[in-house]
Amino acid sequence: MIKFIKKYKKILFFSLFVILILIVFLINYSLMSIQSSTSINVPYIWSDSISVKKDFLKWIDFNVSIEALNATYKLDVNSYNSDFHYNWIELLALLACKYGNNFDRFKQKDLDQFAKKIKDSGSVQEVAKDMKYYDYYYEAYSAILREFLGLREDETYGMKVFLPIAKNYSFSHYKDFGTSRSYGFSRTHLGNDLMGSIGTPIIAVETGTVFHLGWNQYGGWRIGIRSLDGQRYYYYAHLRKDHPYVPELKEGVTVEAGDVIGYLGMTGYSIKENVNNINVPHLHFGMQVIFDESQIDNSKEIWIDVYNIVEFLKKNRSSVYMSNKETKDYSRVE
Numbered sequence: 001m002i003k004f005i006k007k008y009k010k011i012l013f014f015s016l017f018v019i020l021i022l023i024v025f026l027i028n029y030s031l032m033s034i035q036s037s038t039s040i041n042v043p044y045i046w047s048d049s050i051s052v053k054k055d056f057l058k059w060i061d062f063n064v065s066i067e068a069l070n071a072t073y074k075l076d077v078n079s080y081n082s083d084f085h086y087n088w089i090e091l092l093a094l095l096a097c098k099y100g101n102n103f104d105r106f107k108q109k110d111l112d113q114f115a116k117k118i119k120d121s122g123s124v125q126e127v128a129k130d131m132k133y134y135d136y137y138y139e140a141y142s143a144i145l146r147e148f149l150g151l152r153e154d155e156t157y158g159m160k161v162f163l164p165i166a167k168n169y170s171f172s173h174y175k176d177f178g179t180s181r182s183y184g185f186s187r188t189h190l191g192n193d194l195m196g197s198i199g200t201p202i203i204a205v206e207t208g209t210v211f212h213l214g215w216n217q218y219g220g221w222r223i224g225i226r227s228l229d230g231q232r233y234y235y236y237a238h239l240r241k242d243h244p245y246v247p248e249l250k251e252g253v254t255v256e257a258g259d260v261i262g263y264l265g266m267t268g269y270s271i272k273e274n275v276n277n278i279n280v281p282h283l284h285f286g287m288q289v290i291f292d293e294s295q296i297d298n299s300k301e302i303w304i305d306v307y308n309i310v311e312f313l314k315k316n317r318s319s320v321y322m323s324n325k326e327t328k329d330y331s332r333v334e
């Protein structure tokens with residue numbers, strides 16, 4: 001045996017070396033495919049071939065005002081066909097740096113100045129080069145708003161997301177993020193309540209896959225939809241007793257932005273299924289941002305304040321009609 005090793009020493013060492021290289025390559029490749037399959041653009045720090053440390057955002061305070069959302073949206077959409085197309089997410093990240101995340105300070109004049117600077121210097125990187133938190137805000141806002149604007153099915157550029165309440169149905173809401181809730185253990189409110197009439201068709205805000213469907217003690221009949229890039233989870237809760245969803249909805253099914261998914265109701269706050277235990281009929285609408293799978297189903301979840309997002313979404317509402325007189329189900333007007 002020793003003789004054998006001595007004789008083929010070089011070949012053995014060479015083979016071992018090749019196997020080692022292959023192992024390192026395979027580990028790196030599988031990690032890269034995990035990263036690309038979730039399309040999460042977070043910085044990854046490669047320590048060595050075996051252990052990998054990930055660096056991802058742990059929290060976002062989404063404070064962008066409706067005025068700033070509207071103004072940057074206008075600049076982005078209106079410049080789409082011009083010689084310089086502004087990116088509203090970049091503009092919002094610059095403003096967040098300037099205001100220290102206090103968007104009460106927003107002034108159109110500041111936005112115009114940033115727009116001019118970007119155009120003059122030719123790149124946002126040049127304008128942001130001394131801003132310590134630019135990358136943080138850019139990454140945070142991209143995670144939230146990435147799919148809000150873009151090319152739509154009819155090849156026009158604009159808003160791709162919809163208000164969760166169907167067109168021509170009234171609703172009201174107020175700033176209720178983070179307020180305390182009495183039912184069950186002490187917890188804060190991680191969404192926005194949209195008060196409306198029972199049966200109001202509920203619309204998918206963004207295209208995604210149905211992740212959760214069914215009864216939940218707090219949310220009652222609820223739908224959880226995860227965006228196709230995996231980074232946003234939309235939560236629609238307290239849906240109608242007896243008939244909460246459109247019949248074609250199942251876990252794993254893809255729904256398009258603007259599709260009818262269910263109906264407003266007052267279910268929830270009960271361990272027993274199909275119970276109306278909410279006082280005022282409303283849709284609880286929530287948005288969770290996910291940078292890493294470790295941020296699901298635990299205290300590390302990032303829920304953002306969607307009040308201003310709901311205000312912003314009022315620009316794009318889905319028209320619906322009763323498509324099945326027997327079941328009284330609704331569909332979007334195509």
Ligand SMILES: [Zn+2]
Pocket residue numbers: 189191192193283284285
């Ligand atoms: Zn709520």
